[in-house]
Amino acid sequence: MIDYEQLLNPEVVRIQPSGIRKFFDIAEQMDDVISLGVGEPDFPTPWHIRRAGIRSLEQSRTRYTSNWGQRSLRVALHDFVERKYGLSYDPDSEILVTVGGSEAIDGCIRSVVRPGDEVIIPQPSFVCYEPLTRMAGGVPVIVETRAEDAFRLTPEALRAALTPRTRLLILPFPCNPTGAVMRKADLEAIADVLRETNVAVLSDEIYAELTYGGERHVSIASIDGMRERTVVINGFSKTFSMTGWRMGYACGPAPILRQMVKIHQFAIMCAPTTSQYAAEEALKNGDADVADMLEKYDIRRRLVVNGFRRLGLDCHEPEGSFYVFPSIRSTGLTSDAFCEELLYSKRVALVPGTAFGRGGEGFVRVSYCYSVDHLNAALARLGEFLAERKG
Amino acid sequence: MNMKLLNLLDENARTSVEDLAVMTGLTTAEVAQEIAKMEHDGLVRGYKTVIDWERLDSAYVSALIELKVTPQPDLGFEEIAERVMQYSEVETVYLMSGGYDLCVIVKDRTFQDVAMFVAKELATMPTVLSTATHFVLRRYKELDVKLCGECADDRGKISL
Numbered sequence: 001m002i003d004y005e006q007l008l009n010p011e012v013v014r015i016q017p018s019g020i021r022k023f024f025d026i027a028e029q030m031d032d033v034i035s036l037g038v039g040e041p042d043f044p045t046p047w048h049i050r051r052a053g054i055r056s057l058e059q060s061r062t063r064y065t066s067n068w069g070q071r072s073l074r075v076a077l078h079d080f081v082e083r084k085y086g087l088s089y090d091p092d093s094e095i096l097v098t099v100g101g102s103e104a105i106d107g108c109i110r111s112v113v114r115p116g117d118e119v120i121i122p123q124p125s126f127v128c129y130e131p132l133t134r135m136a137g138g139v140p141v142i143v144e145t146r147a148e149d150a151f152r153l154t155p156e157a158l159r160a161a162l163t164p165r166t167r168l169l170i171l172p173f174p175c176n177p178t179g180a181v182m183r184k185a186d187l188e189a190i191a192d193v194l195r196e197t198n199v200a201v202l203s204d205e206i207y208a209e210l211t212y213g214g215e216r217h218v219s220i221a222s223i224d225g226m227r228e229r230t231v232v233i234n235g236f237s238k239t240f241s242m243t244g245w246r247m248g249y250a251c252g253p254a255p256i257l258r259q260m261v262k263i264h265q266f267a268i269m270c271a272p273t274t275s276q277y278a279a280e281e282a283l284k285n286g287d288a289d290v291a292d293m294l295e296k297y298d299i300r301r302r303l304v305v306n307g308f309r310r311l312g313l314d315c316h317e318p319e320g321s322f323y324v325f326p327s328i329r330s331t332g333l334t335s336d337a338f339c340e341e342l343l344y345s346k347r348v349a350l351v352p353g354t355a356f357g358r359g360g361e362g363f364v365r366v367s368y369c370y371s372v373d374h375l376n377a378a379l380a381r382l383g384e385f386l387a388e389r390k391g
Numbered sequence: 392m393n394m395k396l397l398n399l400l401d402e403n404a405r406t407s408v409e410d411l412a413v414m415t416g417l418t419t420a421e422v423a424q425e426i427a428k429m430e431h432d433g434l435v436r437g438y439k440t441v442i443d444w445e446r447l448d449s450a451y452v453s454a455l456i457e458l459k460v461t462p463q464p465d466l467g468f469e470e471i472a473e474r475v476m477q478y479s480e481v482e483t484v485y486l487m488s489g490g491y492d493l494c495v496i497v498k499d500r501t502f503q504d505v506a507m508f509v510a511k512e513l514a515t516m517p518t519v520l521s522t523a524t525h526f527v528l529r530r531y532k533e534l535d536v537k538l539c540g541e542c543a544d545d546r547g548k549i550s551l
Binding site: 024027028033035038039040042126127176295299302303306349351355356372376 | 403414415416
């Protein structure tokens with residue numbers, strides 16, 4: 001009989017699928033749940049983008065592309081990142097098309113991190129960095145961002161976490177779940193700390209197009225001296241509402257990208273061809289769609305932030321992504337207990353902040369990828385929940 | 392004039408003044424004032440409800456009627472449009488480019504009612520040259536609102 005204990009890689013076995021999987025399963029099975037728990041846009045992919053995918057199928061464009069991704073798409077990406085963020089990358093050696101941003105994150109970590117290397121991960125943040133670091137043999141070093149700092153990474157916190165073994169800094173801004181952004185001045189302060197080190201930066205900018213209040217996203221790669229050490233990772237899922245198409249990309253210096261493309265080549269071959277055609281259309285003709293969705297997100301963001309504040313919960317102003325991260329400390333409950341009680345008594349599903357790292361304790365993540373009516377219905381139930389607890 | 396406010400009202404006229412204020416960044420007083428002004432200036436002409444009449448037994452029938460008319464000297468199409476508008480059966484009147492002149496949408500209890508209305512009232516107007524009646528068989532979407540099928544959220548309840 002086969003002995004799986006012996007067979008399986010303990011490094012992988014030790015990784016938890018998700019600490020709160022049970023809570024998720026309960027929510028999925030419950031009827032009449034109003035969920036604010038989903039991390040993907042509610043908008044359908046704009047029709048002209050879907051149409052471009054369909055057209056490519058009609059024309060039998062169903063073969064492998066270059067490992068790097070179709071050249072015309074890489075050229076479109078070159079133009080896009082230049083136009084949007086003032087970044088310039090060579091389409092032939094510095095831009096890689098990946099299966100979602102996640103694959104690019106994995107490839108970047110595996111290209112840089114050696115066993116025992118430390119990877120600095122600010123939390124609360126998206127859940128993939130820590131397990132991917134571990135699977136690459138690296139050691140995650142968690143830096144907790146704080147509400148007092150608007151959940152930004154401070155140069156002091158970064159400096160305190162640096163050691164001679166530090167290989168990589170993950171910079172996940174605009175941030176899921178906090179909605180935090182790093183302004184140019186914040187990034188310059190981080191750059192000042194990094195400049196004299198040999199530490200690379202993985203800048204996960206998947207929400208770069210979703211920032212509010214008029215100030216545009218700034219990439220750390222545009223800060224003096226940072227381009228040579230930074231891999232910018234972005235994708236189409238959030239910006240163009242294309243989650244199921246699985247399209248992401250990485251831009252960075254050729255020495256790193258050449259390693260990433262090897263991993264990609266052997267593990268993936270190339271990103272889905274149909275999706276690549278759709279993505280090119282998105283980059284070339286999608287600005288108006290993004291502007292339209294952004295305006296809708298902003299309206300909902302205001303509504304939800306105001307809703308939580310009106311209910312007496314502290315809520316910092318999220319300036320990016322599509323999440324609000326209010327504090328529930330005043331209720332005296334832990335994040336997990338709050339979400340569980342809310343789900344059982346009022347059938348509203350939120351995600352406990354602890355799902356995004358220990359630093360998320362005392363907070364809940366609220367997605368506003370929902371219609372205004374849906375958001376208002378959830379806020380009303382939340383109001384009842386809080387009133388009943390007080391009463 | 393606040394385009395954002397106008398778009399929000401266009402989407403849902405029942406959004407409360409409080410919510411509109413939060414969504415636009417204005418105060419409730421400013422929102423109320425803007426809306427009053429838009430109504431007073433005739434920019435906002437009214438508020439209606441999108442009803443799926445097919446769900447009721449006592450449903451209405453609608454028809455789109457193409458009218459070809461002889462424009463009158465000086466008055467053009469205005470006079471005939473004004474006359475057509477007077478009927479309570481008439482929901483919509485547009486002046487059209489192309490193959491006919493006036494597009495008239497009529498709503499009434501039965502097919503027979505609509506047909507008789509066209510035959511007796513519209514076709515007999517002195518300047519009307521011809522009519523063509525197209526009955527609406529099914530309404531899929533109206534005023535941006537879907538009238539068929541439930542839009543189920545296929546995203547699941549939680550994802551990180």
